[in-house]
Amino acid sequence: MITTSPTPGTASPAAGSPADAIGTSAAQTRSAELEKLIQEDPGRFRVLTGDRPTGRLHVGHYFGTLHNRVRLQDLGVDLFVIIADYQVLTDRDVADDLTGHVEELMLDHLAIGVDPSRSTIFTHSAVPALNQLLLPFLSLVSVAELSRNPTVKDEIAHSRQSSVSGLMFTYPAHQAADILFCKANLVPVGQDQLPHLELTRTLARRFNDRYGNGGPVFPEPDALLSDAPLLLGTDGTKMSKSRGNAIALAADADETAALIRRARTDSDRHITYDPATRPEVSSLLLLAALCQGGTPQQIADGIGSAGAAALKKTVTEAVNEYLAPIRARRARYAQDRGHLRRILREGNERARDVADTTLGEVRRAMKSDY
Missing domain, CATH: 1.10.240.10 (Tyrosyl-Transfer RNA Synthetase)
Structure with missing residues (x-):
């Protein structure tokens, strides 16, 4: 495991601090070890990754994360790709053209080589049991920890909402539910996302400590650090779907x-x-x-x-x-939107089956399976 994961009741180190640098170094070392283990036995790993449906993906996404998803799939890793439609609302007042954006994301993933016969593509809103995990997870984290989380700070700073909603503060716990519902043990991330994954690991550990008398319910997922190159947008700033400075795959x-x-x-x-x-x-x-x-x-x-x-x-x-x-x-x-819907329906069904099983384990561990 990453040696710098915070103990219960503490927050992740602030980005840019010496502790953060140590954490990044440890994560890099662990990522190198994980790459060897993936080559040796890819079937032992399940990856959760995905995107919010807010527009077409671009070359920055492709060279940053998308091609790595296909690489892991082709090696034999069990790949779950979440289309996080609920999370669109964390920093927006409304989710514009959600159906269209979901289809665009699916087209981009299928075009680059994500194979629905080997990987699972699904939407947040179609998996009720996943979202039910949010309540017990929120009970295991303090408001102060959520407020200090770098992901929350950054999202608030760049929020498109007229005022920041309460949903923003649930964002890290909701992402933890995304990862843990399918018991993913490997999450490809950039260095800026390490503090969030540490919170996921902390929530898994706290749940296991509080309720896992019969054995741990959740794994503590490892970070697979990306060495993805940074590509600027055509205006010299960060490449972004919303800035009109990106070369879309489409x-x-x-x-x-x-x-x-x-x-x-x-x-x-x-x-x-x-x-x-x-x-x-x-x-x-x-x-x-x-x-x-x-x-x-x-x-x-x-x-x-x-x-x-x-x-x-x-x-x-x-x-x-x-x-x-x-x-x-x-x-x-x-050309066949019906085929897209069938792929999504099948992915949603598999994700629901996995989430229902996990929620059943959670209820039994919490002694609420009545």
Whole structure:
């Protein structure tokens, strides 16, 4: 287990603190161990991952997390992908076009290679037993712990609500329910998500300590740290669905070219890879390298002093060539919306079966199975 997990009654260390750095180092070490174990026996692992249905996924999502989901699935790990429709409301007053966004998320996952015969794609709202776990979990965490959670702080800072709702403070506990309902023992995360996963581990441990006289009910899931590269949006800021600065997986070749043409660069015609002083140029080089193989330096050397126009041409060709088969598969799936609904219905049924079993164990442990 990660050695820096907080003891009951304490909060996770603040991001950026020495304790946080130690925690990240331990998580990196553990992640390397986990990768070896996955290769040796992938069947011992169950992964929970997913997204909120707030728009189409983009290349930042793909190289950050999506391709890793397919990698784990193809290795033989049991993959659960949650479409967290309830959690859309944590930072929004209403969930706009929820049905459409759910279908878009499904199309993106199917197009990149998530196989519904080997993985489970499901929606939050379709699994009542999952959401019932929220109540006992909230009883095991203090208001102060929820308030200090970095996820809650960040979501409040960027909230789209006219005022912050109570749902925001349940967010970490709800995500813990997402992970623990299926007894996932592995969660792919970025370093910024480690404090949240520590809270999930803490809730699992507290539940087991309080109610698990017959043996632990929940595993304490491990973090599988991502070494995903950071890709900036075309405006030089964080790539985001809501900022209009992202290349969607569903965008066609012309849309992609237009987005890249207006991407920010700088006035130096000689193209070099230097993330510290030339972040926009370096992000474009990184994107091309991810699509073509090789390194950003090699891409930069090939462009030399040809300037930003040549850089953008190289990136456009690389992205469009890489995404072409993904887009073709997406278009085929989009032609049969009934098939999408069948896949989701089957995924929801499996998730409900798993959640019902887990909730039954919880009720027996809490002696409320009457």
